[in-house]
Structure formats: structure tokens, C-alpha cells
Amino acid sequence: MTRIVLETQGLRKAFGGNQVIDGIDFRLAAGELVAIVGPNGAGKTSFLNLIAGQFRPNAGTIQLAGADVTQLAPNVPARRGLFRSFQNGGAFGRLSAIQNVALAGMVRGLGRREAESEAGKALARVGLSPVADWPADHLSGGQRKLIDFARLLLAKPEVALLDEPTAGVNPAIMEVMRAIIAEMRDKGVGFAVISHDLPWVFGLCQRVVVLASGRVLAAGSPDEVSADPAVREAYLA
Amino acid sequence: MTKLTHHLVPLLFVAAGLGLSLIGLRPVVADLLILSVYYLLLAGSWNLLAGFAGQYSFAHIGLATAGAYGTAALVIAGGLSGWATLVIMPLAVALLGGGLGLVALRVRGVQLPLITFAFAGAFAVFLAAASDITNGSMGLQLPKLVPGFDRSLYLVLGGILAGLFFIVQNWMIDGKLGLLMQAIRDNEDIAHGMGVGIFRVKIAAFMITAAIAGLAGSFYANYVGVLAPSMLSMGEMGYVVAMAVIGGLGYRYGPLIGVVIIRSIEYFVRGFGAEYTLVIITGIALLVVLFFREGVIAYVSRLMPRQTARWRS
Ligand SMILES: Nc1ncnc2c1ncn2[C@@H]1O[C@H](COP(=O)(O)OP(=O)(O)O)[C@@H](O)[C@H]1O
Numbered sequence A: 001m002t003r004i005v006l007e008t009q010g011l012r013k014a015f016g017g018n019q020v021i022d023g024i025d026f027r028l029a030a031g032e033l034v035a036i037v038g039p040n041g042a043g044k045t046s047f048l049n050l051i052a053g054q055f056r057p058n059a060g061t062i063q064l065a066g067a068d069v070t071q072l073a074p075n076v077p078a079r080r081g082l083f084r085s086f087q088n089g090g091a092f093g094r095l096s097a098i099q100n101v102a103l104a105g106m107v108r109g110l111g112r113r114e115a116e117s118e119a120g121k122a123l124a125r126v127g128l129s130p131v132a133d134w135p136a137d138h139l140s141g142g143q144r145k146l147i148d149f150a151r152l153l154l155a156k157p158e159v160a161l162l163d164e165p166t167a168g169v170n171p172a173i174m175e176v177m178r179a180i181i182a183e184m185r186d187k188g189v190g191f192a193v194i195s196h197d198l199p200w201v202f203g204l205c206q207r208v209v210v211l212a213s214g215r216v217l218a219a220g221s222p223d224e225v226s227a228d229p230a231v232r233e234a235y236l237a
Numbered sequence B: 001m002t003k004l005t006h007h008l009v010p011l012l013f014v015a016a017g018l019g020l021s022l023i024g025l026r027p028v029v030a031d032l033l034i035l036s037v038y039y040l041l042l043a044g045s046w047n048l049l050a051g052f053a054g055q056y057s058f059a060h061i062g063l064a065t066a067g068a069y070g071t072a073a074l075v076i077a078g079g080l081s082g083w084a085t086l087v088i089m090p091l092a093v094a095l096l097g098g099g100l101g102l103v104a105l106r107v108r109g110v111q112l113p114l115i116t117f118a119f120a121g122a123f124a125v126f127l128a129a130a131s132d133i134t135n136g137s138m139g140l141q142l143p144k145l146v147p148g149f150d151r152s153l154y155l156v157l158g159g160i161l162a163g164l165f166f167i168v169q170n171w172m173i174d175g176k177l178g179l180l181m182q183a184i185r186d187n188e189d190i191a192h193g194m195g196v197g198i199f200r201v202k203i204a205a206f207m208i209t210a211a212i213a214g215l216a217g218s219f220y221a222n223y224v225g226v227l228a229p230s231m232l233s234m235g236e237m238g239y240v241v242a243m244a245v246i247g248g249l250g251y252r253y254g255p256l257i258g259v260v261i262i263r264s265i266e267y268f269v270r271g272f273g274a275e276y277t278l279v280i281i282t283g284i285a286l287l288v289v290l291f292f293r294e295g296v297i298a299y300v301s302r303l304m305p306r307q308t309a310r311w312r313s
């Protein structure tokens, strides 16, 4: 039996009359990687926002590592082992790259010095050592996305939610990201990764969940969902 | 700048205070320098709150005034020595600031400026109205820290307090709290999502900077010796903000530069009268905002990016 690290049941969220998330049941096991795909506006980011506490659900429950985290402020799930990256990047502009990364260790309880020394190693791993002291707002978009991965290394989460990590990054960086994800997944971290880069994410995942209009349109292995006519239609529509 | 430089600065201030107390400065210069310490404590702590934690509070002069009037109460009514108030008032004002923060920091956005503005306004009205306590515009009289009026004592004390400020600032900025504050300043949502307890960090920043404002107020009361409600005005608040902004908000030595610039100008235009001084300083503040944008330090560091790469922190 694999351990379920994240589970949502009947998750719903509306903004005014716009039903953005319309009843999502989702399970993620330790060491599993689920790709979340779907057209723009499908509700992928909103789904992560609900899990991580940025949005409060109108209905449904969220269990993180067996404990209920529904309706809790975002810092609580984060402290209980949830990591999430943001679609538009999560860097603090005036802080240096190393400080940006060190924060992920500090919220886990490390002192600043220790966190900065671990951050230095994580930056080396993602190839950002030369810009470790640069303020984040002087870095390129791809470099800022790598900051998220260095943070991921420091955060040592049980569950990681990544929102379009590969958008606009070059193949070399995608390979760095792939290696880190694969290594952490194999150590038991559960991943939910949103990506439009299907070859890249299908090469990493065991399962695919296709969202459209806030619902699970299809779920299954990469081959199964690729062959699903409803999925093809949703993507073309 | 290296960590070592940062640690030498407090020593430098203590040494300067000692040295200046020995050379027999002209009273007008000594007074200017001593009161500059009051402004340095205020502009410096406001910079920690606004420039590093991103929390724009207008309560700072109000908190300093509370520290000054609390000092007067403890000395006049309580019979305590002025020295004791220098320890008690920072703690008391930290609690006051914490209480204000509990109300004002709950919600983000205009809440904090509005509530702190209202606090300062209400407090000013109270001071003016409660003339039986505050003695109205006649003011309250306090004894000096030691009998007689020895400016050299205040030069030494000022040097020590300025040094103390830089020690506290180093401890904050180079420690865990400072990094958490700056993360909140740069992006509160992301900091929250990473697990930072936003409210606690803001309250901590609020209380520590309130303590420094309380210390400034207590120092002021013990030095000036006459307290009038005019101590608390939005003009004074603007003055403190101008010092932080002109030097460079979010820079460790921004307020110091701002205090030096503004107090020097004040010294040279002092013959023109107070109303012109304020106009001139407002004009300079506007010019800085227009042309230097992020303050003098940011401007210089852009001219010489390599030499000044480490100025930011
Ligand atoms: N904060 C918000 N307020 C109102 N509507 C929102 C908000 N966030 C997302 N939405 C709406 O939710 C829908 C799904 O958006 P999103 O989750 O960003 O989709 P995706 O990430 O799949 O592209 C869109 O219609 C969007 O307009």
C-alpha cells in the first residue's frame, strides 16, 4: 500500500457566478508524480491555490499527509510539508538569489547562517552559483524559475505542487528540473506538476489528470489520456 | 560593505560622541547634533519598518511623543530618575506599538496607514485638549538627567544611543527576522505561501521599531526638558519620512545619509526661520524623489555598480 500524501474530495470554488473549480477529487501517493494538464483557464492554478490555502474552498475537503488542512491559511500547509511554486515566479525582487533560497530553509526551522550555506549548495546544483548574490529582479525568467527548484531542494517537502515550471525555459534548464524532480520523487516526495510541455511531463509522470472547466475531464496513464477523444476535443476547442 | 564595517559603525558613533564631548563644541552645533540623534533613531527605525518590512506606518512620531510624555509622567508624577525612563519607555512603547499593530496589521493595504494616521491624529488632539495634564502649549518641564545643563553628557549619550541603534539594526537585518521582513515587503503572498507567519513577523517589526521610537522620545524629553503638544505633528512625521527617503529607503545607511543631509541644510538655512526651512526641505525631498527616485544611496550605487554592489544590505 502506498501512502496517500494529498487528497481532495468534492473541492469547489466559485468567484461570483464563475464556477472555477467544480468538484475535484484527487489523490496523490508518496513518490508519485501526477501531471496536471488542460487548456488555459481550466482551473489548474486555482486548484493549486485551493490546496495551498491561497484560496478558501466553498466546499470539499483537503487532507495533507492525513491531516485536514481545509480552510487553513497558506503558511500552515507549507509548514506541514507542502511546497508550491507560482506560475509567475515566486522570487523576492530585492533579495539576493541566495537569500531567496535560504528562506525556504528558514521556515523549516534552520538558522539563517545554516540556511544560507544550504542555499549555496542548492544554487550550485541548479547552476546559479555565479549569480548567488544578485538581487532576484536582475535575474532572467529562467533563472528565477530555477530559484524555485533550489528552494524545493531546501524545503524538503512531502508534497510539491509546481505551476508551469517549464514555461519559457530552455531545454538545458528543463533537464536540470527533470533531474531534481525525478530524484526527489524517487525519494518519496509526491508531485503534482502543471505543464503544457506534454513530452517533458509525460516522461516524468505515472498519471495524468486532465482538467477542463474546473472538472476532471480525464485521468489515467499518459497513453490513455493521449488517446482519449474528449481530451483531444478539449484541447482543440 | 562587509559585516565587519557594519559592526564598526556602532563603535564609531560611541567614539564620536565621546570625542565631540571633549572638544567643546559651540552650543548651537552640539544641540544640532544631539537632536540629530533623535531624528536618526526615528528615521532609522521607520526605515526598518517601511523600507525593510514594507509597512508604512504614520504612528512613529506619535509613538515617540508617547515615549516623551511617558517619560515626563514617570519623572514628574512617579518621581523616577530620567535614566530609568530611558529603559522603561522603550519597553512601554513597544507594548503600545504592539497593541496598535494588533489592530492595524490584521488586514493588508490602506488599513495600516489609515489606522496609524488616525492614532497619531487622535493622540495629538488629546494632548492639545488635555491641557490640565500637558499644560497646553506652555508645555511640561522636566529636570535634566544630571543637575545643571551639560551638553557633553548628551553628546556621549547620543553617541551611545546611535551606536545601540546600529547594533539593533545589524541584529535585525542580518538575522532571521530581517530576511523574513524583507520577504514580506517584496511579496507578502509568496512569503505566506512559503510558510512565513506574516502577522507575527509584522508585529515583531512593529514592536521593535516602536521601542526605538519610544527610546527616541524619552531621550528627547530628557534632553530638551520642555514638552509641548506640537512635538506631535504630521509635519514632524513628514520630516522623518523625508530623511529616510532622501537617503534611500530600504538601505542600511539611508536614514543616516538623509539625517546628515537634512540637518546640514537646516543648519545653513537656520537664519531664514522655521517656515522657510520646512519649504526648502520639502523642496529637496521632492527633487530627490524626482531625480534620485530610490534615494541618494541607490543613485550613487547605480553610478558605481561594482564598487557598491554590497550596499543594498
Ligand atoms: N482570483 C481570482 N478571482 C476571480 N477569478 C479567478 C481568480 N483566479 C482565477 N480565476 C478564474 O478562474 C478560472 C481558471 O483560472 P486558472 O486557475 O488560472 O486557470 P489555468 O491555470 O488552468 O490557466 C479563469 O476563468 C480565471 O479567470
Ligand SMILES: [Mg+2]
Pocket (backbone or CB within 6 Å): A044, A045, A046, A087
Ligand atoms: Mg495557470
